[in-house]
Amino acid sequence: MSAKKSLMYRLSNVPHQVIGALTLIVIALPYLMPVGIPLKITPYSEQFKAALDAVPEGGNVAFSLDSAMGGTTETGGMIRATIKYFIYDRPDVHIVMWGMHYDCVLVFNTFVADVLEDADYGKEVAWFGYIPGTDAAIAKLSDDLKGILSVDFYGTPVAQLEIMDNINGAPDFDLLLSFDTYGHADSYVGHWYERYKTKIAIGMLSGSIPVATMRFTAGQIVGFCGGVKGAAELEALLKYPGPAYTNYDVMNVANLFAIGLLLFGNITYFLTKKEER
Amino acid sequence: MVLELGPLVGATLILMLFSWFLYKQTVLYDIAEGVLIGTGAGYSFIMGIKAVRDNAVLPLLRGETVWIIPIILGFVIYLQLSDETIHFSRIPIAIIIGVGTGLSVRRVLLAEIIAQTRASMIDFSALDTVGLINSILILVGTITTIAYFTLSREQTGAFGTVTRIGRLYLMATFGAMFGNAIFGNIAVVAGRVEEILRGFGLM
Numbered sequence: 001m002s003a004k005k006s007l008m009y010r011l012s013n014v015p016h017q018v019i020g021a022l023t024l025i026v027i028a029l030p031y032l033m034p035v036g037i038p039l040k041i042t043p044y045s046e047q048f049k050a051a052l053d054a055v056p057e058g059g060n061v062a063f064s065l066d067s068a069m070g071g072t073t074e075t076g077g078m079i080r081a082t083i084k085y086f087i088y089d090r091p092d093v094h095i096v097m098w099g100m101h102y103d104c105v106l107v108f109n110t111f112v113a114d115v116l117e118d119a120d121y122g123k124e125v126a127w128f129g130y131i132p133g134t135d136a137a138i139a140k141l142s143d144d145l146k147g148i149l150s151v152d153f154y155g156t157p158v159a160q161l162e163i164m165d166n167i168n169g170a171p172d173f174d175l176l177l178s179f180d181t182y183g184h185a186d187s188y189v190g191h192w193y194e195r196y197k198t199k200i201a202i203g204m205l206s207g208s209i210p211v212a213t214m215r216f217t218a219g220q221i222v223g224f225c226g227g228v229k230g231a232a233e234l235e236a237l238l239k240y241p242g243p244a245y246t247n248y249d250v251m252n253v254a255n256l257f258a259i260g261l262l263l264f265g266n267i268t269y270f271l272t273k274k275e276e277r
Numbered sequence: 278m279v280l281e282l283g284p285l286v287g288a289t290l291i292l293m294l295f296s297w298f299l300y301k302q303t304v305l306y307d308i309a310e311g312v313l314i315g316t317g318a319g320y321s322f323i324m325g326i327k328a329v330r331d332n333a334v335l336p337l338l339r340g341e342t343v344w345i346i347p348i349i350l351g352f353v354i355y356l357q358l359s360d361e362t363i364h365f366s367r368i369p370i371a372i373i374i375g376v377g378t379g380l381s382v383r384r385v386l387l388a389e390i391i392a393q394t395r396a397s398m399i400d401f402s403a404l405d406t407v408g409l410i411n412s413i414l415i416l417v418g419t420i421t422t423i424a425y426f427t428l429s430r431e432q433t434g435a436f437g438t439v440t441r442i443g444r445l446y447l448m449a450t451f452g453a454m455f456g457n458a459i460f461g462n463i464a465v466v467a468g469r470v471e472e473i474l475r476g477f478g479l480m
Binding site: 017023024028032070072129136148150151155186190193206207208209214220243246 | 321
């Protein structure tokens with residue numbers, strides 16, 4: 001008969017189903033009962049907002065929806081706050097939108113479409129949908145935008161869109177915004193910034209923050225907004241509270257739980273190592 | 278409480294997928310997985326067809342005859358389905374790889390090598406105290422990390438100390454990236470939990 005195992009040993013061998021269920025409960029609770037953890041605005045988010053503010057009156061902004069739907073827990077809030085800022089606070093700015101990820105149509109319908117109902121389509125804003133070709137397409141867009149964007153998402157020829165009259169490539173944009181979960185922003189930096197010095201600001205997943213910091217330090221981008229926290233900060237700065245602030249609450253609680261699990265796993269491992277042998 | 282069909286179906290499918298790690302692989306999980314793969318493939322197919330129509334077929338029909346070339350090359354790729362014609366399919370694939378490589382080389386040289394090298398050349402005299410400390414950390418990190426990948430010399434003695442510092446920088450970087458990736462994945466799960474709660478009208 002095997003020796004009786006200690007409580008610590010049994011705790012260190014909790015079935016993954018229990019940990020999974022606990023994780024879901026911990027994540028669900030702040031959605032049902034918001035904690036309201038205070039939000040501290042970081043200089044990076046302020047720089048991102050400054051980049052939006054720096055677009056001159058009547059300027060042109062390229063808005064690239066490069067997020068997969070799975071990543072919109074992090075990027076959705078920043079997309080929605082940014083498009084609301086331009087449509088409601090800066091109606092003078094022209095917005096040309098497309099996406100390099102094929103989920104962009106879903107992302108557009110979820111976070112952007114209803115806001116654009118308040119804009120003059122064809123004059124203030126245009127939507128071109130999914131552009132295939134990733135790196136090659138991004139390079140071509142920078143040189144000869146109309147060589148790729150011949151019709152908008154709804155099939156209207158580009159010649160009939162007033163907003164496109166004076167836009168032919170990267171030099172005609174005052175800012176490019178890429179909300180990215182797949183590394184397309186790197187292609188924009190390579191083809192739009194390095195060749196034409198187009199100002200670029202990136203919204204991305206928290207996992208991409210180290211690379212974005214490197215690009216920001218090198219002056220390749222004028223701002224970045226990373227993860228749920230960055231999105232919540234941007235919503236607060238732009239004064240358009242949305243899904244990110246709720247998610248920020250959830251992420252704080254969930255992250256503390258994850259850190260707790262990591263500590264618990266390591267402590268029980270070392271305490272029960274002898275017993276394991 | 279009014280339940281909408283779309284979110285309700287979405288929430289149910291997410292729960293069916295979660296059954297895999299909350300219990301075990303069940304028929305519910307298999308069904309949800311099949312639905313996910315099927316709809317994903319169907320959606321990608323439609324997006325691909327729309328892209329070809331908007332970017333090549335419509336311009337061709339408007340008289341821009343140059344688009345006949347990529348359309349033909351696109352069809353030639355399908356010749357790899359037969360052993361007798363597979364060699365023709367290598368032509369468009371070679372073009373895709375050639376163009377992709379050419380563009381990547383230019384991009385990587387400009388954005389990753391030249392720009393990053395230039396960014397690590399810092400004017401220390403123009404910095405405040407915090408900027409100076411950060412810049413010294415960047416300089417030390419750049420030199421020691423490059424030293425770590427110098428494999429033509431044994432990493433012992435003083436050189437070994439330098440490469441150990443480089444290894445610490447690498448470990449700190451990987452740790453930060455791993456931490457960010459973990460939290461990113463938690464965000465994905467959080468998004469699905471939110472969809473479940475919304476789907477069942479709980480928030």
